[in-house]
Amino acid sequence: MQPTATVLVYSDDARTREQVRLATGRRPAPDVPEVRFVECATPGAVVGELDKGGIDVCVLDGEAVPMGGMGVCRQIKDEIFHCPPVLLLIARPQDAWLATWSRADAAVALPVEPVEFASALASLLRRRALASA
Secondary structure (H helix, E strand, O other): OOOEEEEEEEOOOHHHHHHHHHHHOOOOOOOOOEEEEEEEOOHHHHHHHHHHOOOOEEEEEOOOOOOOHHHHHHHHHHHOOOOOOEEEEEOOHHHHHHHHHOOOOEEEEOOOOHHHHHHHHHHHHHHHHHHHO
């Protein structure tokens, strides 16, 4: 198992980014690596970080301004070669169909519920580890 996993968190709201960090803790599950965060507040920063490489999972805020996480997700799935899995934060459970449209790999509702979020993130980290093995 790799020593750390890098999780990109996109939201224009610092409180949402903090909720993600707190819900994850040092690692979202015992069988996945410890997590290091890269925080982005703009869509351009997300693309820039992904272009650098080394991101294992993206967590995108569907309610971010000026461009929501769903639009960012669809863009990076189209433009980034070997795009990492995306966990989308959605405002309402009924918005899950929009997450499907954006090609997100998983979605959880805001506000971040720690157990649900950690489980979804750990699942994507496991899938990423299997894909790169």
